[in-house]
Amino acid sequence: MRRKLIAGNWKMHGLADRLAEAEKLSEAYPDPACEVVLCPPATLISRMWEVLLGGGIRVGAQDCHPAEAGAHTGDISAAMLADAGASHVIVGHSERRADHHETDALIAAKLHAAHGAGLVAILCLGETGAERDAGAARDVVTRQLEAALPAGARAKDTVIAYEPVWAIGSGRTPTPAQIAEVHGTLRAALQRLVPDQADGMRLLYGGSVKPANAAEILAITDVDGALVGGASLDAVDFSAIIAAAEALS
Numbered sequence: 001m002r003r004k005l006i007a008g009n010w011k012m013h014g015l016a017d018r019l020a021e022a023e024k025l026s027e028a029y030p031d032p033a034c035e036v037v038l039c040p041p042a043t044l045i046s047r048m049w050e051v052l053l054g055g056g057i058r059v060g061a062q063d064c065h066p067a068e069a070g071a072h073t074g075d076i077s078a079a080m081l082a083d084a085g086a087s088h089v090i091v092g093h094s095e096r097r098a099d100h101h102e103t104d105a106l107i108a109a110k111l112h113a114a115h116g117a118g119l120v121a122i123l124c125l126g127e128t129g130a131e132r133d134a135g136a137a138r139d140v141v142t143r144q145l146e147a148a149l150p151a152g153a154r155a156k157d158t159v160i161a162y163e164p165v166w167a168i169g170s171g172r173t174p175t176p177a178q179i180a181e182v183h184g185t186l187r188a189a190l191q192r193l194v195p196d197q198a199d200g201m202r203l204l205y206g207g208s209v210k211p212a213n214a215a216e217i218l219a220i221t222d223v224d225g226a227l228v229g230g231a232s233l234d235a236v237d238f239s240a241i242i243a244a245a246e247a248l249s
């Protein structure tokens with residue numbers, strides 16, 4: 001049985017005053033029945049870690065550099081994130097693929113670095129609207145998975161997040177059948193790529209997950225949790241999504 005994971009991606013939102021939302025969540029869920037991770041901007045990781053200390057919610061990061069250290073002005077290594085208190089790191093988010101021209105090879109290197117620092121990597125995959133319209137969604141995510149997943153990936157250090165680009169921040173979501181189809185494709189690909197880990201590896205869905213649709217999405221076969229953007233910024237909304245996952249745990 002895969003434990004559900006609800007991860008919040010704050011993206012480039014949040015000054016110190018928003019830590020109050022993390023504090024409210026920590027008080028509401030001292031020992032959640034599902035796994036919960038909040039990924040704030042890097043500037044808030046260590047302060048959020050202090051806010052969440054002793055509770056059941058973990059802190060994660062949104063990106064890491066592939067190198068351990070070096071002359072890379074402005075970048076942050078996986079070891080630095082772990083040092084700041086992060087236990088997870090998102091890699092390959094479509095906004096980074098688009099804004100920073102991240103390639104599959106770079107994302108694979110970041111995943112390797114995350115594992116090297118002892119972090120759980122949340123690998124994001126997803127097709128664009130044009131790719132979906134062309135009937136290529138399953139091929140795109142399979143190719144992205146094959147390109148980034150190391151042969152030694154384990155269920156305990158790797159999570160896959162299916163995030164259709166056209167569903168992010170748009171209020172649109174795929175139908176449950178479309179989500180089930182992609183997750184089924186990804187599960188089959190995992191069985192081929194990492195046979196002994198495939199059954200335990202979590203597959204999250206992300207893209208306009210809200211309190212109103214969380215229960216329906218989380219109940220889909222092979223959906224083991226959610227990667228939540230906008231609705232993770234507000235403790236009330238995020239709590240409702242955590243509660244939907246707890247009800248299924």
Ligand code: 13P
Binds near residue numbers: 009227230231
């Ligand atoms: P939204 O939930 O705001 O659509 O964002 C999804 C996302 O990109 C999470 O990584």
